[in-house]
Amino acid sequence: MIAFFLILIPLATGLLSFLIKEEKTAKAFALLSSLATLAVSLLGLTLMKTGNYLHFSAPWMSSLGSSFTLQLDGAGQVLCLLTAVAYPLVLLGTWQATYKNAQQFFGLMLLAQAGMMGVFLAADALLFYFFWELALIPMYFLSSIWGGERRIPVTFKFFIYTFAGSLLMLTGIIYLQAQTADQSFSITSFYNLELSGKEQSWIFWLFFVAFAIKMPVFPLHTWQPDTYEQAPTATTMILSGVMVKMGLLGLIRWLMPVLPLASFQWGDRVMIFAIIGIVYASLIAIRQNDLKRLIAYSSIAHIGLMCAALFAENNSGTQGVMIQLFNHGINIIGLWIIVEIIERRYGTRKISELGGLAQQAPVMTIFFVIIALANIALPLTNGFAGEFLMFNGLLQAKSNFAVAYTVVAGLGIILAAVYTLNMIRNTFYGEAVVLRAPVTDLKLNETIALSLIVILILWLGIYPQSMLDLTEQFSREWMNKIDVSHLFRK
Amino acid sequence: MNALILSAVLGVIMMFSSFLLKQKPAVRAVAISGIVLLLLVNLLEMTSQPFLTVDTRGLLVFDHFALVFNTVIFAAVLLYFLLSAPDMEKVGGSYAEYFALIFFILCGVTLVTSFTSLLTLFLGIEIISIPLYILTGSDKRNLKSNEAALKYFLMGSFSTGLMLMGIALLYGAWGTFSTEAPALLASMPPVLVVAGMSLVFFAMAFKVSAAPFHFWTPDVYDGAPTVFTSFMATVVKGAVFAGFIRLFDHAFGAQQPQWQFWVAVITVVTLFVGNITAVFQQSVKRMLAYSSIAQAGFMLFALYAMNAAGKEGILLYTAAYSFASIGIFAVLARMNDYTFDGFNGLARTAPLVAGALTVFLLSLAGIPLTAGFIAKFYMLKAALTTPGSTWLVIFAVLMAAVSVYYYFRVIRAMYFREPGESPVPVFPGFFKWTLALLALLVILLGVFPELLLGRLYF
Numbered sequence: 001m002i003a004f005f006l007i008l009i010p011l012a013t014g015l016l017s018f019l020i021k022e023e024k025t026a027k028a029f030a031l032l033s034s035l036a037t038l039a040v041s042l043l044g045l046t047l048m049k050t051g052n053y054l055h056f057s058a059p060w061m062s063s064l065g066s067s068f069t070l071q072l073d074g075a076g077q078v079l080c081l082l083t084a085v086a087y088p089l090v091l092l093g094t095w096q097a098t099y100k101n102a103q104q105f106f107g108l109m110l111l112a113q114a115g116m117m118g119v120f121l122a123a124d125a126l127l128f129y130f131f132w133e134l135a136l137i138p139m140y141f142l143s144s145i146w147g148g149e150r151r152i153p154v155t156f157k158f159f160i161y162t163f164a165g166s167l168l169m170l171t172g173i174i175y176l177q178a179q180t181a182d183q184s185f186s187i188t189s190f191y192n193l194e195l196s197g198k199e200q201s202w203i204f205w206l207f208f209v210a211f212a213i214k215m216p217v218f219p220l221h222t223w224q225p226d227t228y229e230q231a232p233t234a235t236t237m238i239l240s241g242v243m244v245k246m247g248l249l250g251l252i253r254w255l256m257p258v259l260p261l262a263s264f265q266w267g268d269r270v271m272i273f274a275i276i277g278i279v280y281a282s283l284i285a286i287r288q289n290d291l292k293r294l295i296a297y298s299s300i301a302h303i304g305l306m307c308a309a310l311f312a313e314n315n316s317g318t319q320g321v322m323i324q325l326f327n328h329g330i331n332i333i334g335l336w337i338i339v340e341i342i343e344r345r346y347g348t349r350k351i352s353e354l355g356g357l358a359q360q361a362p363v364m365t366i367f368f369v370i371i372a373l374a375n376i377a378l379p380l381t382n383g384f385a386g387e388f389l390m391f392n393g394l395l396q397a398k399s400n401f402a403v404a405y406t407v408v409a410g411l412g413i414i415l416a417a418v419y420t421l422n423m424i425r426n427t428f429y430g431e432a433v434v435l436r437a438p439v440t441d442l443k444l445n446e447t448i449a450l451s452l453i454v455i456l457i458l459w460l461g462i463y464p465q466s467m468l469d470l471t472e473q474f475s476r477e478w479m480n481k482i483d484v485s486h487l488f489r490k
Numbered sequence: 491m492n493a494l495i496l497s498a499v500l501g502v503i504m505m506f507s508s509f510l511l512k513q514k515p516a517v518r519a520v521a522i523s524g525i526v527l528l529l530l531v532n533l534l535e536m537t538s539q540p541f542l543t544v545d546t547r548g549l550l551v552f553d554h555f556a557l558v559f560n561t562v563i564f565a566a567v568l569l570y571f572l573l574s575a576p577d578m579e580k581v582g583g584s585y586a587e588y589f590a591l592i593f594f595i596l597c598g599v600t601l602v603t604s605f606t607s608l609l610t611l612f613l614g615i616e617i618i619s620i621p622l623y624i625l626t627g628s629d630k631r632n633l634k635s636n637e638a639a640l641k642y643f644l645m646g647s648f649s650t651g652l653m654l655m656g657i658a659l660l661y662g663a664w665g666t667f668s669t670e671a672p673a674l675l676a677s678m679p680p681v682l683v684v685a686g687m688s689l690v691f692f693a694m695a696f697k698v699s700a701a702p703f704h705f706w707t708p709d710v711y712d713g714a715p716t717v718f719t720s721f722m723a724t725v726v727k728g729a730v731f732a733g734f735i736r737l738f739d740h741a742f743g744a745q746q747p748q749w750q751f752w753v754a755v756i757t758v759v760t761l762f763v764g765n766i767t768a769v770f771q772q773s774v775k776r777m778l779a780y781s782s783i784a785q786a787g788f789m790l791f792a793l794y795a796m797n798a799a800g801k802e803g804i805l806l807y808t809a810a811y812s813f814a815s816i817g818i819f820a821v822l823a824r825m826n827d828y829t830f831d832g833f834n835g836l837a838r839t840a841p842l843v844a845g846a847l848t849v850f851l852l853s854l855a856g857i858p859l860t861a862g863f864i865a866k867f868y869m870l871k872a873a874l875t876t877p878g879s880t881w882l883v884i885f886a887v888l889m890a891a892v893s894v895y896y897y898f899r900v901i902r903a904m905y906f907r908e909p910g911e912s913p914v915p916v917f918p919g920f921f922k923w924t925l926a927l928l929a930l931l932v933i934l935l936g937v938f939p940e941l942l943l944g945r946l947y948f
Contacts, residue, residue: 063940064867130858137857144906152906156898164891171883174871202880 002044003070014110023102030106034087041084071123074474093337093449112138125185143231169210204262214247218277228296233340241329257481267311277304282415291349309390317393322471324386334371334453356432385464501593508586521589556604566812573820591621602733638713649696656689669741701763711779720819728808761787795872803868810861814850835909846929861935
């Protein structure tokens, strides 16, 4: 039932939101809805964590071999929690932002949340595909209506990119369904498939392209910086914090356990692309003058590392990804909140036009520095636990080049420190630039949102075990599913 | 059987009603009650309550597939009448005659969906085509309409000639017109059969506007009055597809290895030409013409695979494609400006219409939870269960991604751009709510496809 409510609440409130007239009411309604979802999600982690509550199944489209089956497993729990936590933070952090037709804006935001929850919960391939698309469409409208100047062509590119990828995935899904013993889309039937290496190989790429576009992994990332820049900031937060995790969840749940042989076979190539992406994105980030673009490129680097660590196929890497799924979302939302504040107050997000904010806004500076340091994985921040495990995993990867991968990916960390510290220096310290508006420090809502983020950062930095315990069993089972060594022993 | 007789009778009634009824709303009321009656009679026959049974001596068989298909077609025509009948007034003076012609076409449609003889197929195709030539040229004072009618007539006659030639050759080989008997003599078909089959194949490919036999389509669809383009592009195309599949299933089923590759080639060309050309159109009407070619490419998958999923799929595809296109054309017929810019800001001026239009466009693009997705799903599934067809499916889905470009251009214009200078089109209340109902139907079919598919095996 928990699983069902996680989708139902945002879906129903999202539709209701279109009927609201007042902007204030719509905003408050969206916040209430997101808090309700958060409460349900926490309930699923604490009081009601037995199978009965986390599983939901109803007949639907049975003639196609599909059913409405939801399942909240370890990775799903982390991501649903992230989605549930992200929404209140985003809404609080951007409380001051005003939107034309606010009721539609918040309605679409909640519908997108329902779509993403569905992606994270679906235990049926067709249902997964449905939610995959349903999460995309509200995002398309959100970015195209409320975005920046070049929003229309940019978001269109994003949409076509993602749609093309998902159609390829659909081809793979239909093919797999035809191969299952019971002609069903259910995830257990998919896991029981025994396909030849050749079949696995080309289906692997059909799926991988879809997920790689979503994450995005180099060289399919070109839609991402433009879209992040042009979308309204609240949407960008959701896009970068939560939605990119759809691609990773796809890898974790729908690609690697279903096609273990191909994942093993092609894992090396994927890691190469991911690691090229890390260095490439970090190098570009150094040269960026726009805060939004800088964070966008830094996100490509972080996601690239997660993708590489998954394909390292060992427990350390996997657990690192699991915890980092959550951490990356929280950290990047924190960064966006501050960028949004800077842009709204000072009318610019160009690093060259900013400077010396620390003198006038010391509280904001402290928050920003902590979040930025978490972003570059300093010890005692949440990023450290995740990235340490991922690097450890990468080093132990069953590849001849594991050491090389680790070293090159490690270069990404150094570059991340370069661009992050540069950004802090040029924006918050240094010479104060005369700004159009008088500089003020944080408002109450912003302080609350940022404090919550910082608390999470420190908590998971000091006591990461609380998150690792959540996914420990899942990671172990997952490792069994993707293990192909028994095939070689025969 | 009942639908066949009733549609012919209704055609005659409509002809006479032009003398007897002076008021146009009265004519319209007769036509709408006629199609409702037709739908009801067909539904009753589906639940095995025929009023009349005529022994056709092996010329027609009204099996479940034919009856369900007819129901879909009649439902589409009913919706078409409800939405577009008032717009027919603008075309010319012969209001009742247009309805008469449409009922005659429906008579041809029932023949084409249920033939068991090449002769009945030919009759059906001709009964469909000749009224269509007239409807295309019905805007007598418009040069483009005249040109379209002539072009359509010449090209159509040519393809009819090919078809007849093919049928003659097949008769020579088989010694019968029946499509049921020849399936037995399979193995290596004689040259006569191959030649006859090819000619019939070309003729049918022409009728469904598959590339490279599509050259008439954009001009004819563009030139014909928009209300009739809607009818041609949806109902007629779907019906001819049903005939196409029936013919190749029954008569040439045994020769599938011979023609399957060529169907694949035609499918690829059709998908490519339709989608890529549609991208470059400036007029929504022409874009829809090319999109109808592109959609035909997807429908060809049913022919290519010729399995259960394909046949179920073509039924869903016809319903999904017809419902969505009828809605779009109905709105288009009321627009003052047929370019993409003409749709600018429609979401502001007519939110309900824009919302419904968005549902139709999403359905044509094949977005989940619309009928169009389930239809495309079935087509892909039909092809994927045929060994060695993966390349075809991958090509098709990439083309489907291209189609998103031109369908979303309309959505972009409606939602993300400011309204233009041109006067805002008027949408009466009844029209708006019918359109909303149609949009709801498209979503309903997308969420519960069993509503329709369940009927196929009763």
